[in-house]
Amino acid sequence: MTTELQDLQAFVTICRAGGFREGARQSRQSASSLSEAIRRLEDRLGLRLLHRTTRSVTPTEAGGRLLERLAPALGEVEAALDGLGSFRDRPAGTLRLNVPASAARLILPQIITPFLKTYPDIKLEIIVEESFVDVLAAGCDAGIRYDERLEQDMIAVPIGPRAQRVATAASPAYLAERGRPERPSDLLGHACLRGRFPSGHTPLWEFEKDGEIVTIDPKGPLLVQISGGVDLAVDAAVRGLGVIHFFEDWLQPYFDNKTLAPVLEPWWQSFSGPYLYYPGRRRLPPPLRAFVDFIRTGPCGSR
Structure with missing residues (x-):
């Protein structure tokens, strides 16, 4: 056997x-x-x-x-073995999280260090990918996704900021050469730097102001895969190649150092923040239980 x-x-x-x-x-x-x-x-x-x-x-x-x-059956075996950690003074074992690049970049940095210092017997593994996955089949304990990509039979716990925005930006040099767009439709005449999910879906750019929602499908010289290619697109925007449309928090350092300038800020659309999700279990593995409790009660959880 x-x-x-x-x-x-x-x-x-x-x-x-x-x-x-x-x-x-x-x-x-x-x-x-x-x-x-x-x-x-x-x-x-x-x-x-x-x-x-x-x-x-x-x-x-x-x-x-x-x-x-x-895979789910072996996951249960691993969870049963991890559950033995409850007999120790502190939770121990491995916690595997499946997260998108935005969470790895914007949400987890302020969480994982205090969490692992609080629970030194826990080992954390992070798998970064954009597609929604069956966390058990993927060998993970939990994932982080946004609400429109959560399955109904999952338990979801807020993690990180509860409201975020998508920002639009370009370099000062680009705007000096091409002009500043005043409405979202003006972007149809600009060089726009796009992102595409691994599934092949290229999201449209959506804007909202005073209850009016405008969706456009802009064109441009660069298309990158959302996740690993985002930093390349941001760098291209900084170098003056075109206009970028991405998480405000991701672009904020470039706003702060003036290498990117906000564009169409009154039209930036807000959306609800991400969730930690995991299958409903009567008994959670101790590392996952410790993480859920940490983000629910700790200063680095949802806000």
Whole structure:
């Protein structure tokens, strides 16, 4: 039974990592031992579980179905083991969070240091991605997302500021050359720096003033993936390439040092802040319970 569980864990590790080499790095095992575990598992089941190419490793249809059922089950096993930490004086174990880049940049920095200093026996792992995921299937305990992307069966706890704004900005040099837009529709005549989600969706730019909502689909010379490419777009805006439309808090340091200037500020749209979300469980793993309690009661939680 022990060997079977280890082989199943190896299968989940490889699927999450997207390959044997990365799986070996993350699990601190050898790629050959993971490969042998998959061979034993496939022989035992009489099914091929993984498609292997020189570039990628992906689950077969059978492997995908096994992963859907197996990852949550192993998550429960890990939670049961983490639950033993409740017998210690302080919560201990690993807490895995799945968060968007905006939360990693704007929300977590002021939370994780005091949290980990308060709970030194907890290890925190942060996975940054933009798509909404099944946190258990992804091997995570909880995630951070905005309310329009939360599933109804999740428990949601406010984290970070309860109101945020999307700001529009350009460099002083760009505005001196191209002129300052006075209404959102003016942006259709400007070079705009866009972002696209990993899913392929490119969000429109939305503005609001005195109850009037204006949505535009501007054009421009640069399109980046939201998450890793945002800093590249901000840098391009600072260098005068065009107009950017993104989280006000992300752009605020550039407003402060005058490398970016606010544009259309009366039209900046507000939206509600993010939530920590996790599946409803009667008993939470101690690291997650400690984190939930910390953001609910600590000075770095919702505000």
